[in-house]
Amino acid sequence: MTRPRVVEPEGVTGESVVDSYDKMMRGLMQNGYLDTLKLIKAGLTSGTALEVGPGPGYLGIDWLTKTGNTFLKGLDLSADMIAVAQRNAKEFGVDSRTEYILGDAKQMLFREETFDAVFSNGSLHEWSDPKAVFLEIYRVLKPGGMYYISDLRRDITLFARLLLQIAIPRERKKGFLSSLHASYTMEELVPILNQTRLNKASVSRELWTVVITGRKV
Numbered sequence: 001m002t003r004p005r006v007v008e009p010e011g012v013t014g015e016s017v018v019d020s021y022d023k024m025m026r027g028l029m030q031n032g033y034l035d036t037l038k039l040i041k042a043g044l045t046s047g048t049a050l051e052v053g054p055g056p057g058y059l060g061i062d063w064l065t066k067t068g069n070t071f072l073k074g075l076d077l078s079a080d081m082i083a084v085a086q087r088n089a090k091e092f093g094v095d096s097r098t099e100y101i102l103g104d105a106k107q108m109l110f111r112e113e114t115f116d117a118v119f120s121n122g123s124l125h126e127w128s129d130p131k132a133v134f135l136e137i138y139r140v141l142k143p144g145g146m147y148y149i150s151d152l153r154r155d156i157t158l159f160a161r162l163l164l165q166i167a168i169p170r171e172r173k174k175g176f177l178s179s180l181h182a183s184y185t186m187e188e189l190v191p192i193l194n195q196t197r198l199n200k201a202s203v204s205r206e207l208w209t210v211v212i213t214g215r216k217v
Contacts, residue, residue, distance in 0.1 A: 047116030053123025057085030
């Protein structure tokens with residue numbers, strides 16, 4: 001039986017926590033474990049994208065380095081993470097194509113139909129009101145714009161859980177378990193999506209994640 005969700009606070013803060021998370025995510029990027037190629041395969045190869053909860057920014061940065069004629073805005077609740085993302089974007093030479101904004105995804109300060117795409121990886125479990133965020137994602141997308149949202153899923157198999165724990169650095173294991181226990185199952189997300197204009201989304205299970213994809217109709 002899957003454990004009940006244990007809610008985790010929104011946003012990652014604190015110098016030591018941010019630093020260890022940054023190192024972990026950099027390692028995932030360097031080893032090709034981010035969802036960058038999945039974004040590109042889904043058709044996100046140009047235009048302006050919004051990344052919800054970019055953290056240290058590596059997914060968006062990796063996407064920018066692998067595409068041309070692209071621009072990224074990152075929306076995060078953590079000022080500490082935004083500072084790290086800005087530093088990383090500069091290091092990888094894409095700072096002129098990025099803008100990181102402190103704000104709440106439940107009430108995005110963007111006009112309707114602003115973005116060609118919205119994506120997020122690893123932040124869904126922190127959203128205090130996923131329905132509100134899904135509604136906002138739909139609102140700020142241009143017609144035909146794509147969305148891609150992935151996160152841990154709480155009902156992963158013991159094998160997948162062991163693989164993840166082996167891969168996670170020691171200093172991040174507590175944070176990883178906290179995130180895992182706060183994550184959603186596919187069965188929990190589908191009813192939430194059905195209350196929004198993203199009700200036609202494709203929702204799938206992967207080895208240790210749940211993935212929500214689609215286009216605004």
